[in-house]
Amino acid sequence: MDEYPLEPGRDEMHRLVDAVRDRVVDFVCALPDAPATGVRPPPTRPAGAALEPGKPSGSAGTPSGPAGAPDPAALIDRALAAPPEHGGDLAELLDLVEAATGYAFETAGPGYFAYIPGGGLFASAVADLYTRVTNRYVGMSNPAPALAALEHGVVRWLGEVCGLGEGRGGLLTSGGSMANFSALVAARHVGLGEHIADGTLYLTRYAHQSMAKAARLAGLPASAVRVVPHDDQLRMRVAAAAEMIAADRAAGRRPFLLVGSAGTTDTGTVDPLPALGELAARERLWLHVDAAYGGPFRLTERGRARLAGTELADSVTLDPHKTLFLPFGSGALVVRDPAALRAAHEVGTYVLQDLDPHDAPDYAHLSPELSRDVRGVRLWLPLHLHGVAAFRDALDEKLDLAEMAYRTLCEEPALELPWRPELSIVAFRMRDDASSRRLLDTVNASGRVFVSSTTVDGRCTLRLCIVSHRSHADRVGEACEIIASAARRIAAD
Ligand SMILES: *Cc1c(COP(=O)(O)O)cnc(C)c1O
Numbered sequence: 041m042d043e044y045p046l047e048p049g050r051d052e053m054h055r056l057v058d059a060v061r062d063r064v065v066d067f068v069c070a071l072p073d074a075p076a077t078g079v080r081p082p083p084t085r086p087a088g089a090a091l092e093p094g095k096p097s098g099s100a101g102t103p104s105g106p107a108g109a110p111d112p113a114a115l116i117d118r119a120l121a122a123p124p125e126h127g128g129d130l131a132e133l134l135d136l137v138e139a140a141t142g143y144a145f146e147t148a149g150p151g152y153f154a155y156i157p158g159g160g161l162f163a164s165a166v167a168d169l170y171t172r173v174t175n176r177y178v179g180m181s182n183p184a185p186a187l188a189a190l191e192h193g194v195v196r197w198l199g200e201v202c203g204l205g206e207g208r209g210g211l212l213t214s215g216g217s218m219a220n221f222s223a224l225v226a227a228r229h230v231g232l233g234e235h236i237a238d239g240t241l242y243l244t245r246y247a248h249q250s251m252a253k254a255a256r257l258a259g260l261p262a263s264a265v266r267v268v269p270h271d272d273q274l275r276m277r278v279a280a281a282a283e284m285i286a287a288d289r290a291a292g293r294r295p296f297l298l299v300g301s302a303g304t305t306d307t308g309t310v311d312p313l314p315a316l317g318e319l320a321a322r323e324r325l326w327l328h329v330d331a332a333y334g335g336p337f338r339l340t341e342r343g344r345a346r347l348a349g350t351e352l353a354d355s356v357t358l359d360p361h362k363t364l365f366l367p368f369g370s371g372a373l374v375v376r377d378p379a380a381l382r383a384a385h386e387v388g389t390y391v392l393q394d395l396d397p398h399d400a401p402d403y404a405h406l407s408p409e410l411s412r413d414v415r416g417v418r419l420w421l422p423l424h425l426h427g428v429a430a431f432r433d434a435l436d437e438k439l440d441l442a443e444m445a446y447r448t449l450c451e452e453p454a455l456e457l458p459w460r461p462e463l464s465i466v467a468f469r470m471r472d473d474a475s476s477r478r479l480l481d482t483v484n485a486s487g488r489v490f491v492s493s494t495t496v497d498g499r500c501t502l503r504l505c506i507v508s509h510r511s512h513a514d515r516v517g518e519a520c521e522i523i524a525s526a527a528r529r530i531a532a533d
Pocket residue numbers: 156214215216217218220248250301303304305330331332333359371
């Protein structure tokens with residue numbers, strides 16, 4: 041028995057890392073042939089049941105585990121077990137983690153086109169292993185100034201991609217929701233000060249739900265969130281927004297925030313950002329652009345054209361765990377004026393009094409978090425290791441694939457494709473919701489593709505969301521064949 045079992049020796053550390061190394065490499069190598077849906081948990085609601093507002097939509101899954109997979113109920117029981125008094129066997133424990141990982145949506149595979157895929161760049165995961173073992177503290181910049189600078193550098197680079205000016209700053213967050221939250225808090229602080237009850241913000245029905253959640257968490261009543269009508273392309277009607285703002289002012293309300301989507305989660309729709317920028321400037325509103333999904337496409341020429349106007353924002357949310365292919369847990373908020381973000385979040389504390397400010401920001405003053413993981417390296421390492429061109433090319437490929445899928449699916453008369461993809465989400469449906477739901481289940485039963493549905497203008501709409509760095513022309517072509525032939529069969533029934 042080791043005297044200090046919590047501190048493994050050199051050989052034991054090698055054994056631990058090697059055990060995980062072999063398993064993750066095997067995992068990635070097996071992805072092309074793995075069932076595209078993964079092993080999906082049984083439905084938690086009956087198929088077709090009405091959704092409550094704010095609940096995510098999606099098809100009801102069925103357990104479809106490979107023969108020999110552990111019984112799901114037994115697996116969950118083992119997962120819930122309390123830790124033992126004395127330690128167990130590493131291989132057995134990793135077997136359980138592996139079984140739990142297998143009983144899941146196959147979010148990392150090339151056939152995952154549901155929701156918004158999360159591939160997980162290998163180099164980023166390796167960076168995490170490094171930063172977690174070395175465990176530096178980056179809540180403030182003073183304890184690890186160069187690591188904080190490394191985060192600051194990638195954040196400033198993201199801000200440059202968005203076209204924000206020289207003074208830009210921000211931070212890496214755990215995801216887009218936290219970034220949207222801090223953006224809203226900053227906008228509220230600048231626009232409303234302490235008296236927030238009359239404040240109003242403006243977005244469309246297709247803005248991400250995290251904005252309404254942020255408003256609630258920031259203490260605003262539900263009535264503060266004004267839903268602006270959209271046009272037939274699902275874009276915000278800017279003239280309608282202007283009218284609503286004027287009417288609210290006339291009624292004594294205080295408009296403070298305009299939210300534009302740079303790629304909605306449902307359909308990848310881009311709001312008319314240049315016009316929103318003008319409106320925000322005229323009305324002295326904070327402009328927040330939610331580019332959680334779409335932002336990184338600005339690395340490409342087409343993306344820059346389609347996302348023009350992002351540069352007018354006061355704040356922009358990006359999700360490197362979506363369109364920069366990082367593992368989940370990687371969001372970003374970039375702002376034009378970091379002082380506004382800081383003013384909204386900072387409260388004094390004596391326990392940090394020894395820490396002189398350094399050149400990089402004190403992240404604890406820019407968000408709700410104090411202690412946080414070292415986030416910069418997980419983005420910095422892949423960018424510097426692979427180079428920006430590798431990311432630009434991968435994103436260009438996704439735009440090509442979406443265009444190809446759109447054209448291919450348009451040729452199938454049983455399918456409706458109401459919107460040409462602006463980015464990499466291809467939306468399609470059949471003549472009625474029942475047929476669309478059947479299509480969803482049939483396509484997902486193929487084991488080669490996993491798509492999900494949403495509700496657009498009241499109709500069940502399927503979406504092929506092409507984001508994984510592992511999805512290429514072969515799999516997207518296969519997906520289109522599977523979708524078109526299933527639609528043809530359902531329409532003929
Ligand atoms: C995914 C998404 C979010 C929320 O981001 P999380 O990282 O899931 O918290 C916000 N806005 C848009 C447009 C998104 O696509």
